Amino acid sequence: MRKLNAGSGPGTAHYLSDWTNVDLIKPNNGVQADLFKLPFPDNTFKEVRLIHVLEHVNRHRQVELLKEMHRVTAFLGVFYVEVPDYVASCQLIVQTARIHPVDHEKLRVLTVGMFGKQRHPGDEHRWGFTTDFLEHTLKEAGWLMFNIQETMISGHWKAEPIILYKAVKT
Numbered sequence: 593m594r595k596l597n598a599g600s601g602p603g604t605a606h607y608l609s610d611w612t613n614v615d616l617i618k619p620n621n622g623v624q625a626d627l628f629k630l631p632f633p634d635n636t637f638k639e640v641r642l643i644h645v646l647e648h649v650n651r652h653r654q655v656e657l658l659k660e661m662h663r664v665t666a667f668l669g670v671f672y673v674e675v676p677d678y679v680a681s682c683q684l685i686v687q688t689a690r691i692h693p694v695d696h697e698k699l700r701v702l703t704v705g706m707f708g709k710q711r712h713p714g715d716e717h718r719w720g721f722t723t724d725f726l727e728h729t730l731k732e733a734g735w736l737m738f739n740i741q742e743t744m745i746s747g748h749w750k751a752e753p754i755i756l757y758k759a760v761k762t
């Protein structure tokens with residue numbers, strides 16, 4: 593059974609070999625598709641990853657996107673969703689501003705978790721997540737079995753606080 597890297601980006605930075613890499617902008621060696629209407633049958637993938645994508649989605653469509661990930665995940669398949677931790681990011685920014693008030697570059701780097709890198713349209717963050725809000729959103733989308741993960745998937749945790757959940761489709 594296959595694995596899906598949803599929102600892989602157009603280049604190769606987040607490309608996973610031996611996975612189906614999908615993005616709205618055609619990824620290298622991947623599939624160009626709208627993540628809200630994936631061109632795959634129900635229950636196609638044994639593992640699905642949505643890594644640093646959900647925060648780029650309008651909050652009114654986040655449940656819709658998570659439902660689509662649920663649809664393509666196989667029974668007993670695993671779904672990972674990773675987002676910046678908004679509260680921890682705020683705390684880190686405040687703490688850093690107190691210690692290094694004139695280090696604007698350090699503060700700018702820390703705000704990426706809140707606002708995105710803004711390199712191109714769509715690269716801005718549209719929502720800040722807390723564990724409570726992400727859990728509520730996962731439940732609303734039909735994910736019933738999930739837990740927060742300590743072992744990180746991406747390298748984002750090196751630059752910013754993140755939240756990573758693993759869900760199982762039941």
